[in-house]
Amino acid sequence: MLSYFIFFRIHQKEERRDERTVKLNASTLFNYLVRLIILISLLLITFIIPYSSTIINLFFGTNLLKNYNLILYVHLYLIKMLLNGINGITETFIQSVMSIQQTTQKILFVLTSHDIFPNGHPTGWCLPEAAHPYCVLENHFTIEWASPKGGHAPLDPSSVENFKDDVECKQFLSDNKAKQGYENTKKLTDINVNDYVALVYVGGHGPCFDLSEDKTSIKLAEEFWKQGKLVSAVCHGPAALG
Template identity: 55%
Template structure:
């Protein structure tokens, strides 16, 4: 029987600082989906349910990426009909892992979302893999174990979108906080990144309660995160 993976998208569609559109980032869903779709049963959820906002900049940036282009053309029902997170929470025992797609949207909703934080706690307490890519690891910053210990306390390594990448994307001035800085702070300096900006970096660690923790730095790391999810689930 195929494992069941929950994929979580942001419901937040704009930058509060200037009102311009954002959301979840196309290749960070498309590439893991491409890796997982034939090996796992996938359920797509978001805080609000219904259509989860796709960042239009990611569509333009990755228009020449075959995996993203195919996903955009043929898989729209996945993000236009998401399940509401609150409806998933009572069914955590049905799932084997959770994966958070990146994009700037999660910085504004999933970072704080109490249902998402409860979901992460439930997965990690059950020793089920928790994973995220790019800005997605923001969802772990406020997450705790059932005992109240920060989930990232004992992580040997964690990654996420770097300060240099945010600067090069020209979006640092819009950020409510810098993800790299917060990951450094919460983990006590265990943040790691690729040798070069935009290079692939995927790290596998453990949460404070012993669940597998998988994080990827940027869009180039999305495929690798999908592959590590399968490894953590024992799927070849």
């Protein structure tokens, strides 16, 4: 539920911010391109091809009309022009979609760097509390990862065992892009708030030991909040909010 809340809250903010601006998204662009292709096709079918003999007569004289192959060549040439136009429009559409995808907004997931309880038992961040939001949001946003120390962020082994049959957790653990992120987190001190639209503190017992007292983390959350950006936390994650 938190993941869907984050998704819709961000889009609500964007709609309010850009309510006077018409955004040309991929579906709108595709709609325009289809209309353009249909228009070009109708023009060719309605005017150019049926009247190709008249065009030849006007520009080249009546003698050329005796050659049926010439009219056929004109038809084929016009069809070739249509196909080239469709190809060009399609390439433009693909490039536009790629451009839209490359400007995806980013969400920062913050993990703990603490890996052990005072009694010696291992801890860290909780698997489903990262996996479930990630699986919902990663199709719409670029997810980046950070932790107090940077680099490897310890995953609580008990959460892996407890959720070994969870579909989204298994999907998350097999996701190389996600693994690259949480195994090579950015340091919180290197984070620029302006690069992100939302902040997510992943739960687990670890945040209670380091993020709860991390001045950089607290300042980061405050800056997100001051800029009107979404600040969220899962389960034990609110410990990071001081």
